[in-house]
Amino acid sequence: MGPWFDVDAAVADLDAVTRQLDALFGQRGLDGRHGLRTLGTEVELAVRELPEAWEITAELPGVAAEQVQLAFADGTLTLKAERKVARPEGGGGKVRYAERPSFAVDRAVRLPEGVDPEGIAAAFTHGVLTVTLPKRAQAQPRTIPVQTA
Amino acid sequence: MTVNTETALTETATATPAQTVSDPARVRWSQPAVDIVERDDAWVLALDAPGVPGDGFDIRLEDRTLTVSGVRAGGLRGWRRAFTVPTAVDGAGVTAKADNGVLTLTLPKAEAARPRRIAVS
Numbered sequence: 001m002g003p004w005f006d007v008d009a010a011v012a013d014l015d016a017v018t019r020q021l022d023a024l025f026g027q028r029g030l031d032g033r034h035g036l037r038t039l040g041t042e043v044e045l046a047v048r049e050l051p052e053a054w055e056i057t058a059e060l061p062g063v064a065a066e067q068v069q070l071a072f073a074d075g076t077l078t079l080k081a082e083r084k085v086a087r088p089e090g091g092g093g094k095v096r097y098a099e100r101p102s103f104a105v106d107r108a109v110r111l112p113e114g115v116d117p118e119g120i121a122a123a124f125t126h127g128v129l130t131v132t133l134p135k136r137a138q139a140q141p142r143t144i145p146v147q148t149a
Numbered sequence: 150m151t152v153n154t155e156t157a158l159t160e161t162a163t164a165t166p167a168q169t170v171s172d173p174a175r176v177r178w179s180q181p182a183v184d185i186v187e188r189d190d191a192w193v194l195a196l197d198a199p200g201v202p203g204d205g206f207d208i209r210l211e212d213r214t215l216t217v218s219g220v221r222a223g224g225l226r227g228w229r230r231a232f233t234v235p236t237a238v239d240g241a242g243v244t245a246k247a248d249n250g251v252l253t254l255t256l257p258k259a260e261a262a263r264p265r266r267i268a269v270s
Contacts (some may be wrong), residue, residue: 127250
C-alpha cells in the first residue's frame with residue numbers, strides 16, 4: 001500500500017469483517033455484548049441449569065484463585081479475571097511458539113429470579129472456575145404426586 | 150506426575166477410580182495452546198490444560214517425539230498434543246509442573262546439542 005489509501009473503503013472493509021465474524025460466532029454469552037472479538041483470547045462461559053441450581057463454569061488457566069473477582073448483585077453475577085502471559089525476552093531464551101493468549105475477562109451474567117444469594121459458592125480447581133448459584137425452594141421443580149380416586 | 154508414566158497411570162487409576170480412562174477412544178481430545186521457549190540448555194514448554202489434575206497428565210518422550218496428554222476430571226474430555234523436539238534431549242532430566250491448569254515442561258538439551266563457546270588461543 002502506498003502512502004495514500006482510501007480510508008472510507010478500509011473502514012467499510014473492516015465493518016464487513018466485523019459483521020462476518022459476528023455472524024460466524026453469534027452474540028456469545030448472556031451479557032448482550034457484541035462486536036469484533038479477537039479469536040483465541042475470548043474466555044467462554046458455560047451456563048448450566050440444574051434442577052436445584054445454576055452452574056457457571058469458565059476456563060481460566062494460569063490465573064491464581066485470589067485473582068478471580070466474583071460478585072453477585074441485583075440478580076447479576078459479575079466475573080473479572082486477567083492473565084498476562086509473560087514470555088522471556090532477551091537473555092531468557094528465544095520464543096519459538098507463542099500461542100497462549102493473555103486475556104482479561106469482564107463478564108456479567110444476569111440470572112433468572114429465584115437465586116439464593118446466601119448459598120452461592122465458587123470453586124477454582126486446576127484452572128477451572130465453577131460457580132454454583134442455588135435456586136430458592138420455590139424456584140425448584142417439584143413433582144406432584146397424582147392421587148387415584 | 151512423572152515422565153514416561155506407565156506407572157503414574159496405574160497410580161491414577163488406584164487413587165481416583167472415577168478418573169480412570171478405561172477407553173481412551175471415548176475421551177474427546179482438544180489441542181492445548183502452547184508456548185515454547187528455547188534456552189541454550191533446555192526447551193521450556195507451557196501448555197494450557199485447564200481441568201486436568203496434576204496426576205492426570207501422561208508425558209512420553211520417545212527419541213525426539215514428545216507426547217503430552219491430560220484427561221480432565223470426569224474422564225470425558227482431555228488435552229493431547231505431540232511435538233518433535235528439534236534437538237536431542239536428556240530424557241532423564243525432563244521435569245514437569247502443573248499449576249492452575251498450566252503444564253510447564255523443561256526438557257534439558259543433550260550435552261552435544263548445547264551451544265558451545267570456543268575460546269581462541
